[in-house]
Amino acid sequence: MVGPHPEIVVRAPDGIGEIEAGCDLAAVLVEALVRAYGDDALRDGDVLVVTSKVVSKAEGRVVEGDREAWVDAETVRPVARRGPTRIVRNRLGLIMAAAGVDASNVAAGSAVLLPLDPDASARALRARVHELAGVTVGVVVTDTAGRAWREGQTDIAIGAAGLEVLSSFAGRLDAHGNELAVTAPAVADEIASAVELAQGKLGARPCGILRGRADLVLPLEDDGPGAGALIRPEGGDLFGWGAREAVVRAVAASPSDLAPFGAPVPAEDLVDALGRAGLGAARRLDADADADVLVVDDARADAVRAVAFAHGWTCEDAAGGSGIRLRRATT
Incomplete structure (x- = not known):
């Protein structure tokens, strides 16, 4: 396997307006990247990172009505509750606050649901980017999530295509000759968080490019396991209930x-x-x-x-x- 590039570059372009249902999202993103960075906007081996909100908007996942009712609809089962905050397992198997239903950056009385199939969304974006720009990229669809043992939130991968989402170091030796047994970096989540630093929560930059980890990007004919591979099966989590x-x-x-x-x-x-x-x-x-x-x-x-x-x-x-x-x- 080719090792990682010694330098990782993250870019997040400005100038992406409101995304409407049915738009060619990949074309909008490629245009914004080319406008910002010219001919060097996209290379083979780059990773395109896109927020789930714009994917959902393009796919018509903006809904009207009571947000709590939509949280109920997207919930498979509760996990924990603290006052009005509900942590649930949603229909995608993700453990998230409010099932991932988001009422920000949409008209009052509306909410944005997560994509129906984030991995499928990532695959479609990857294929369309190759069609438009002639490059083979990895794609990560992200959302924001909290952590069980730490304050604050980070972006995570909820969809992925053409990317090694989980690296396995099991069986390798460290510098002292000790065998690594369970070390498995969730590289798709790491990429999501790295690009979010350039996007910013209030920056109106819903996409970004990470360059320097072409070793993680798979050939065009191989979309990989998707971010679904990062979700533990029911009963596999040590903290299945709060x-x-x-x-x-x-x-x-x-x-x-x-x-x-x-x-x-x-x-x-x-x-x-x-x-x-x-x-x-x-x-x-x-x-x-x-x-x-x-x-x-x-x-x-x-x-x-x-x-x-x-x-x-x-x-x-x-x-x-x-x-x-x-x-x-x-x-």
């Missing part, structure tokens, strides 16, 4: 809420969790050869049920003399 929401969902124990907690844990992990919760010792049911059945004696059934549910186990009964029987859930 801290308070997790308690509520575990106590309610609705089967439809089980998946975000992740795959059922081994029996020994549940035994450990019950012990840490002060709920007494669990034992295997002697009369049952099934290794996935546990019995907890002399404990509060409601608390045992909640802890078990959060770990992928269900409570079968709570008969006084026979203890509380737990069985690994099946999905």
